Structures are given as C-alpha cells and as structure tokens.
Amino acid sequence: MSDTTFSSSRIGRIGGLLMLALAIAYGIGGSQIDYAFASDPLGPRVVPVLLAIILAVLCLFYLKNPGTAEAFPTGQLLVKIVAVPLLLLASALLLEPAGFAASIFLLTFGVGWIFGAPLRLALIGGVGQAALWWFVFSYLLDVYLPVGQLFG
Amino acid sequence: MNLDYLWNGFTVALTMQNLLIGLAGCFIGTLVGAxxxxxxxxxxxxxxxxxxxxxxxxxxxxxxxxAVYCGAEYGGRISSILLNVPGDAGAVMTALDGNPMARQGRAGEALMLSGLSSFVGGVFGAVGLALFAPLLAGLAIGFGPAEYFVLMVFAFATLGSMVGSQPVKTLIGCTLGLMLATVGLDATSGAYRFTFNEPELGDGIEFVVLVIGLFSVSEALLILEHQASGVTVIRELGRMTARLDDIRKSIGATLRGSVIGFIVGVLPGTGASVSSAVSYTTEKRISDTEGTFGKGDVRGLTAPEAANNATACGAFVPMLTLGVPGSGTTAVMLGALMLYNIQPGPMLITERPEVVGGLVASLFIGNVLLLLLNLPLVNIFARVLTVPNWLLVPGILVLSVVGVYSTHASVFSILLMLGIGIIGWLLRKAGFDMAPIILGFVLGHVMEVNLRNALAISGGDISILFQSKISIILWILAGAMAVMPLIAGWRKAKRMKTATS
Incomplete structure (x- = not known):
C-alpha cells in the first residue's frame, strides 16, 4: 500500500508543477493580450493576470500536500486506457469522410471489445448501435449527421 | 406573498407537450440515476x-x-440498495443502510420506503423553492455589479469549504473554470484572449463540449479502470410494500433529512453528495442509540434519500433568483439557459415567469410522476442494472460525440471534448472534483463583467466593492465560510489529541 501512496503523491506533485507552469504561461499570455481600446478601467488583461496569481498560490498550497491520488494504470490496463481516446480520435477524424454509420461502428465495436465483450458480441453490438443511433438521430430527432463519401 | 407566477406556471407545465416531456424526463432521469x-x-x-x-x-x-435531475436523485437509490454501488453521488449514503436491508431479504421494502422518503423530500424542496424564490429575488433586486461580484466570491468560498475532501483542490477547480471562461472574444475591448488564432475558439469554449468532456469521456476511462468483477445484483426483492411500523419510525428522519437537504441545496454549489452525507451523520448522531446504523436501519436509509431530493429542488433557489447555481447539476442547467440567451437573476421571475413558474410547477408534477414510476416499476429499473458496460459505455460515447458535433457540425468540437476529457480523467485521478470547474466556467464571464462594470462605475476605485451593506454582509459570510474548514480541522485535531491521551 505504502508503495502506491508514495507514487501517487509523486504523481500529484508532477500534476501540481504542471498546473503551476500553466498558471505562469497563462499569466504571461494574459499580460500580453493585444487590444485597441478599453471602455473600462480594468481592460481585458487584469482578470487573467489575477487568476494566474490565484492559481499559482493555490498550486503552492497543493504542492505542499497533494493528498491522496489513485495510482496510474500499468500494463494491459494502460493499453486499454490509451486505446479508448485513440478510438474516439479515429472516429472523430473519420466522421466526415467515412460518414456517421461507419465511424460510430468503429467506436462502438472497438470500445465494446475493450470493455470485455467477446469479439462476436462486440461486432453485433457495434452494428446494432450504429443502426440504432442513426435511426434515432436522423429519423426521430432530425439531427444533421454526415453521410460520408463511402455511401454518399 | 405573491405566488401568481406559480399558478401561471401550472398552466405552462400542464400542457400536453410539457407533461409528456416531463414524463419522459422522469423516466430518463430514473435510468440515469440508477x-x-x-x-x-x-x-x-x-x-x-x-x-x-x-x-x-x-x-x-x-x-x-x-425532471431528469429529480429523477436521477430517485434512481440513484436503486443501485445503492441492490448493487451496493451508488448510482450517483447523492446516493452514496443510501447504500450504508439500504444494501444491508437488501441482503436481509428486504430489498423491496427498502426500495418502497426510500421511494416514499424521496417523494417527501422532493415535495418539501419544491414547496420551499416556490416560497423562497420570490423572497430571495425581491431581496436581490437592489444588487448592483459590486454586490454581484461579492456574491460570487461568497459562492466560491462556500464551495471551497463544503465540497470535496480538500478545499485547495476545490478552489483550484474553480480557478481553472474561471480561466477557461476567459477564452474567446472579450466583448468590452474587442480583444481575442487565448484563442491561439483558432477561429473556432473565437466565441469561447462551448459549454456542452466542456461538460461532456469533463464528465462523459473521463467517466468512460474511470469505468474501464474500475471495472468490478465481483458485483452482484440482488434479485430477491422480497415483500414489495413498506411496513407501517417502519414508516412511523422513519417520519422524523425523513423530515429532518428534508430540512437539511433543502438548506444545503440553497447554499451555492453544494449538491446532493454534501446534503446526504450531512443528513446521514446528523441522523446517526440523533437516532443511533442502539448501534443499528449501517446494519439496515430504516432511518439511515430514509434520511439521506429525503435529503438528496430536497437538495435537487433547493438548488434551484439561488440559480433562478441570483444566477448562482445551488449545485453542480444546476450549474449545467444555468449553462443551458444561457444557450437560450437567458441570463438568470432577480428579474427572471418577472421577465420570464413562464420559465421560472413552469419549472417550479413541473417539480410538483414531476415528484408525483416519479413516485408513480418508482413504486410499481422499480422492477424494470432494477433490470436495467444488468445491461453490460460493453454496450452501455459505447452508447454514452456515441451520445457524447453526436451531442458536441450536432450544435455546430464541427469535428474540432469533438477533438476539444476529447482533450478536455483526458485532462479531466487525470484531475479526477488526483482527487479533483469536476463540479467546481463547471461552476467556475458558468460564473466566470458574469463575474468578470460585474467586476469590470463595478470598477467602471467607481472610476477604478476598488472601495466600491466594500461600500454597500449587502456587500459587507456577503464579505463577512464569505470569510466565515472560508475559515470554517480551518476551525473544523482544529477541533478534530484537538479531539484526536484528547482521545490519544
């Protein structure tokens, strides 16, 4: 147990440092915002700079005691965790060229399989969901969805 | 007291279309909660x-x-009782006594009793909302930009002291939300802030993209990590009516839970997870004389259930009258109102009585519908719990993708949602709550505009923030909220010291 808490608090510290870096970058960016005129005494720069200072101070408190955090996934679980966003990325990029049905099939089949469905069931689930959601959105709710060049 | 808005609201909520919408919402909400x-x-x-x-x-x-919001507070109890896994954050406490009852073969009784106490809590909250909303709106009508700014400071102070295990994490969340709200065109100066020359960020980060990223995408990753293998649904529901004895025994607990839940709901930002925890611990202190809490005591089941439903209604009070959401979920609803170009505040009740009245009236109707749905149909909802994750999670992801894509037909939105989702997952693993980010984001723009307007009125003099009586009271309240966790921590340390010695 002590092992995971140690690594967790270290992960918390890395996160705290990243947020501190974000605060500094955001503050510098905020102090350099270009504007031609300001109709109020504060202008567009002051609030971002204030927020950057607040976040930086809070990060210092956080770094002092990051508290408990969950351990990072490893091994096979890490592969699965990385695969889900990659599938989302792929289906987002395929949405317009390949169309809604194909891209949603990829997403539902892939994620279903990652979540432990046997291959056959994942395939059936993917086809079924692609058809179901196409019907619900295109016919029942009249939401615009790309047909794609594959079928269009 | 003038309750005309409410009577008119019933004519809005009782139209055929809105009744059907409300019924659909109750059904979806119970599923979402379960x-x-x-x-x-x-x-x-x-x-x-x-x-x-x-x-x-x-x-x-x-x-x-x-209706979805209230329905979810009803539905959360189903998985708490039958699975020992809370269906939503407000139902965590329900599992403590609900699941032991189910294991003793009294699942049906637990579901009925908690359904009844949910109803009492919900109706209590709706009555409170109907009475308090006009009062608070009347009080806030004299608020100027300075008072609004201080009010939001108070809201964040409350949030920091009440939500989450570590105030600093909650406050970092709020600040991140406020920072995200600065992205886009600054209306008073015409400057583009933090858009990185990306035209799609010109109008700022879209609200729906942020919420769906933070909640749905990160949730999918967390479910994958925590996929439990040993959870079993309790199928034997036993007798499906509550015993009169138990009802009598839990009347006090239900009423106390309702009161606590409503008050916590009205406080800015603190939702059902806080109220159910407060009401459970209070009820335990009052009623647990024989050490039966945690072993299937009906009072431990009914108090938090009444509380989380009262909270859902109470949370609308500050949202509808001040424009400050009373919980994470009402923060999202505030964002939805903004999509309609409606900025909630004390004038809303007079300017758009159909929205406020219709909403309040629908809560009364919704609670009745939910009671009718939840008592006889609880079996159906219980069966939904057996839908496997490999069907459910892809479905949620499809809804997420379509949801962010459909508003502007832009793939960029999906990519932004994905990026936000991954960051949200990392933050949640480090113990950060997502609701403060949403709250900061929703209030960020209004807070900045009010601060800048206040200082424009005073010509840059900061003392305008401390001038009126209302501002001073709000500063004092904010200060009290900020030191509360410090005092609580000090008392706890002292108690531990005396315990060890």
Whole structure:
C-alpha cells in the first residue's frame, strides 16, 4: 500500500508543477493580450493576470500536500486506457469522410471489445448501435449527421 | 406573498407537450440515476444539445432537464440498495443502510420506503423553492455589479469549504473554470484572449463540449479502470410494500433529512453528495442509540434519500433568483439557459415567469410522476442494472460525440471534448472534483463583467466593492465560510489529541 501512496503523491506533485507552469504561461499570455481600446478601467488583461496569481498560490498550497491520488494504470490496463481516446480520435477524424454509420461502428465495436465483450458480441453490438443511433438521430430527432463519401 | 407566477406556471407545465416531456424526463432521469455509469450531470449535458436541436422552447427544456435531475436523485437509490454501488453521488449514503436491508431479504421494502422518503423530500424542496424564490429575488433586486461580484466570491468560498475532501483542490477547480471562461472574444475591448488564432475558439469554449468532456469521456476511462468483477445484483426483492411500523419510525428522519437537504441545496454549489452525507451523520448522531446504523436501519436509509431530493429542488433557489447555481447539476442547467440567451437573476421571475413558474410547477408534477414510476416499476429499473458496460459505455460515447458535433457540425468540437476529457480523467485521478470547474466556467464571464462594470462605475476605485451593506454582509459570510474548514480541522485535531491521551 505504502508503495502506491508514495507514487501517487509523486504523481500529484508532477500534476501540481504542471498546473503551476500553466498558471505562469497563462499569466504571461494574459499580460500580453493585444487590444485597441478599453471602455473600462480594468481592460481585458487584469482578470487573467489575477487568476494566474490565484492559481499559482493555490498550486503552492497543493504542492505542499497533494493528498491522496489513485495510482496510474500499468500494463494491459494502460493499453486499454490509451486505446479508448485513440478510438474516439479515429472516429472523430473519420466522421466526415467515412460518414456517421461507419465511424460510430468503429467506436462502438472497438470500445465494446475493450470493455470485455467477446469479439462476436462486440461486432453485433457495434452494428446494432450504429443502426440504432442513426435511426434515432436522423429519423426521430432530425439531427444533421454526415453521410460520408463511402455511401454518399 | 405573491405566488401568481406559480399558478401561471401550472398552466405552462400542464400542457400536453410539457407533461409528456416531463414524463419522459422522469423516466430518463430514473435510468440515469440508477446506472452507476452515468450521473445527473452528464445525463443532462447529453440531453442539452438534443433538446436544443429539436427546437424546444426554453421552458420545455428546463422542465425536461429538471425532471431528469429529480429523477436521477430517485434512481440513484436503486443501485445503492441492490448493487451496493451508488448510482450517483447523492446516493452514496443510501447504500450504508439500504444494501444491508437488501441482503436481509428486504430489498423491496427498502426500495418502497426510500421511494416514499424521496417523494417527501422532493415535495418539501419544491414547496420551499416556490416560497423562497420570490423572497430571495425581491431581496436581490437592489444588487448592483459590486454586490454581484461579492456574491460570487461568497459562492466560491462556500464551495471551497463544503465540497470535496480538500478545499485547495476545490478552489483550484474553480480557478481553472474561471480561466477557461476567459477564452474567446472579450466583448468590452474587442480583444481575442487565448484563442491561439483558432477561429473556432473565437466565441469561447462551448459549454456542452466542456461538460461532456469533463464528465462523459473521463467517466468512460474511470469505468474501464474500475471495472468490478465481483458485483452482484440482488434479485430477491422480497415483500414489495413498506411496513407501517417502519414508516412511523422513519417520519422524523425523513423530515429532518428534508430540512437539511433543502438548506444545503440553497447554499451555492453544494449538491446532493454534501446534503446526504450531512443528513446521514446528523441522523446517526440523533437516532443511533442502539448501534443499528449501517446494519439496515430504516432511518439511515430514509434520511439521506429525503435529503438528496430536497437538495435537487433547493438548488434551484439561488440559480433562478441570483444566477448562482445551488449545485453542480444546476450549474449545467444555468449553462443551458444561457444557450437560450437567458441570463438568470432577480428579474427572471418577472421577465420570464413562464420559465421560472413552469419549472417550479413541473417539480410538483414531476415528484408525483416519479413516485408513480418508482413504486410499481422499480422492477424494470432494477433490470436495467444488468445491461453490460460493453454496450452501455459505447452508447454514452456515441451520445457524447453526436451531442458536441450536432450544435455546430464541427469535428474540432469533438477533438476539444476529447482533450478536455483526458485532462479531466487525470484531475479526477488526483482527487479533483469536476463540479467546481463547471461552476467556475458558468460564473466566470458574469463575474468578470460585474467586476469590470463595478470598477467602471467607481472610476477604478476598488472601495466600491466594500461600500454597500449587502456587500459587507456577503464579505463577512464569505470569510466565515472560508475559515470554517480551518476551525473544523482544529477541533478534530484537538479531539484526536484528547482521545490519544
């Protein structure tokens, strides 16, 4: 147990440092915002700079005691965790060229399989969901969805 | 007291269309609550784009979302009792006594009793909302920009002291939300801030994209990590009516839970997870004389259930009258109102009585519908718990993708949602709550505009923030809220010291 808490608090510290870096970058960016005129005494720069200072101070408190955090996934679980966003990325990029049905099939089949469905069931689930959601959105709710060049 | 807005609201809420929308919302809400994979916040976030593209008017959308919100507070108990896994954050405490009851073969009784106490809590909260909303709106009508700014400082102070295990994490969340709200065109100066020359960020980060990213995408990753293998649904429901004895025994607990729940709901930002915890610990202190809490005591079951439903209604009080959401879920609903170009505040009740009245009236109707849905149909909802994650999670992801894509037909939105989702997952693993980010984001723009307007009025003199009586009271309240966790921590340390010696 002590092992995971140690690594967790270290992960918390890395996160705290990243947020501190974000605060500094955001503050510098905020102090350099270009504007031609300001109709109020504060202008567009002051609030971002204030927020950057607040976040930086809070990060210092956080770094002092990051508290408990969950351990990072490893091994096979890490592969699965990385695969889900990659599938989302792929289906987002395929949405317009390949169309809604194909891209949603990829997403539902892939994620279903990652979540432990046997291959056959994942395939059936993917086809079924692609058809179901196409019907619900295109016919029942009249939401615009790309047909794609594959079928269009 | 003038309750005309409420009577008119009933004529809005009782139209055929709005009744059907409310019924659908109650049904969806109970499902959303019962399924551990999806809570009220992402349930509502996924519905907003659908309601918007269907062209529903503002009041119908609000009725739909409010019904989902209340329904989720009812539904959460089902998985708490039958699975020992809370269906949503407000139902964590329900499992403590509800699941032991189910294991003793009294699942049916537990479901009925908690359904009844949910109803009492919900109706109590709705009555409170109907009475308090006009009062608070009347009080706030004299608020100027300075008072509004201080009010929001108070809201963040409350949030920091009440939500989450570590105030600093909650406050970092709020600040991140406020920072995200600065992205886009600054209306007073015409400057583009933090858009990185990306035209799609010109109008700022889209609300739906942020909420769905933070809740749905990160939730999918967390479910994958925590996929439990040993959870079993209790199928033997036993007798499906509550015993009169138990009802009598839990009347006090239910009423106390309702009061606590409503008050916590009215406080800015503190939702059902806080109120159910406070009411459970209070009830335990009052009633647990024989050490039966945690072993299936009906009072430990009914108190938090009444509380989380009263909270859902109470949370609308500050949202509708001050424009400051009373919980994470009402923060999302506030964002939905803003999509309709409605900025909630003390004038809303007079300017858009159909929205406020319709919403409040629909809560009364919704609670009756929910009681009718939840008592006889509880079996059906219980069966939904057996839907496997490999079907459910892809479904939620499809709704997420379609939801963010449909509003502007832009792939960029999906990519932004994905990026936000991954960051949200990392933050949640480090113990950060997502609701403060949403709250900061929703209030960020209004807070900045009010601060800048206040200082424009005073010509840059900061003392305008401390001038009126209302501002001073709000500063004092904010200060009291900020030191509260310090005092509590000090008392705890002292108690531990005396315990060890």
């Amino acid at each position: 399924l551990p994979a999806i809570g009220p916040i992402n349930g509502i976030a996924l519905l907003i784009p659908i309601a918007y593209t269907m062209g529903l008017p503002a009041e119908s959308t609000m009725i739909l979302l409010a």
